[in-house]
Amino acid sequence: MGFSAMLDFMNKDSFSIEMKVRDYECDMQGIVNNAIYQNYLEHARHEFLHSAGLSFAELTSRGVIVVVIRAELDYRQALRSGDDFRVSVSVRQVSRLKIVFDQQIIKLSGGEPVLEAQITATSLNERGRPYFPEELKALL
Amino acid sequence: MGFSAMLDFMNKDSFSIEMKVRDYECDMQGIVNNAIYQNYLEHARHEFLHSAGLSFAELTSRGVIVVVIRAELDYRQALRSGDDFRVSVSVRQVSRLKIVFDQQIIKLSGGEPVLEAQITATSLNERGRPYFPEELKALL
Amino acid sequence: MGFSAMLDFMNKDSFSIEMKVRDYECDMQGIVNNAIYQNYLEHARHEFLHSAGLSFAELTSRGVIVVVIRAELDYRQALRSGDDFRVSVSVRQVSRLKIVFDQQIIKLSGGEPVLEAQITATSLNERGRPYFPEELKALL
């Protein structure tokens, strides 16, 4: 997806939250460590669940285990100390048991792309077998 | 410090920021992991520095290394998924080379105390010797 | 406790594990971030539990919630990329419901002290009330 397509996408109807880099998230290169972006993406997905009336903690406590089975992350530009950014989320069902979260991170000042990601998830029942819980239909 | 004293203190003139628990900060007990509170406290201290015109990243890049030499943390009550909270910071100089940050965390709903901390810091020059940088006087 | 007293102590009969700094644990100052030391200490305590036949995960799943209520950490010297170190643990009961873990971190090369800590813990039953579970007696 090109940059203008991405802006279109983000302006339309995806869910998004604003966050700010915290210094402990930066590593010895002075930039946000690679792994931290998965934290940002997860937090945005869980806030997206909340916006649809779903709590990840409550789902977990009821035995609905939503798991990531694949993550693709394209790092466009590093975030640094103090940067403000927006993380967007939209979701689509790609098979009977799988959903994909399309996510972007952009810097608030300038709107530069920071990261694009596709996160594929499914649910496991108590015996560890994949299924598609009723609850997740609220997202689609 | 008792609870009402703490409220007085927080209402008066300390710096504070609001944050929200992110699910990846919770451990298998379903509560925020002990170590994460130090992340919260550090982020609040660095935002406090910003409020005084100081950037931790910029200080670091100029060779002004501010280090924690002692931390005392009293955990009053655990934070859980989705909790909103406030982290406050005030500072006092306790010796020629040392400052102490007094910090509290309270839950936004109900104002219950979550954690109280005293974080002692000093600065090291390029040879690793303690000194008190001019810049930090802006905090006092 | 002075340095030679500490060495005596560590040589005698405390439990300890060896670990190595991982680069993602270092922050923009190029040293291990303050909060990470609490991770190291927790991991050593949980390995100590294992050495006494106790699993933190299993305790948690059975509803035995062991919580830290106070942490005192004295930072003597920073760890850096690649440093090997030893984390020791010993435990003592300080009241009917509280135990204290005395912990030290020393660098393997040279034996220099890195951190000393006293971590006070108790247990909460299902109603969130402190109690002293039978299981923890195995530690004492």
Place this chain on the structure above:
Amino acid sequence: MGFSAMLDFMNKDSFSIEMKVRDYECDMQGIVNNAIYQNYLEHARHEFLHSAGLSFAELTSRGVIVVVIRAELDYRQALRSGDDFRVSVSVRQVSRLKIVFDQQIIKLSGGEPVLEAQITATSLNERGRPYFPEELKALL
């Protein structure tokens, strides 16, 4: 890559290290959080650099900034408290400026696959422009 192909691959000549899950790496589902696997992978890559006489910290301090530009992670099975696992790394050059690290995680008991990843990296010079530093040729 199928499972038997993966075993062949790991038995042959890739670099690998053994690690153990630490409880603070587990989230409220009781399994290692998604983002933590990127920590494991990074640590294995940096140990791989060491095995070739390269230190990430030293490269960084000399201004050789190696950055991840794409990560693909396939999660096969979750790690849990106490699990021992092996992380392997091999590297190949895929274009004039890019290298790919092929990485796998398997459980030590049973050898079950946990995660497969392809991590694409490049280097940035002081002006933020990609280049291929002499030093990285030691890896190939």
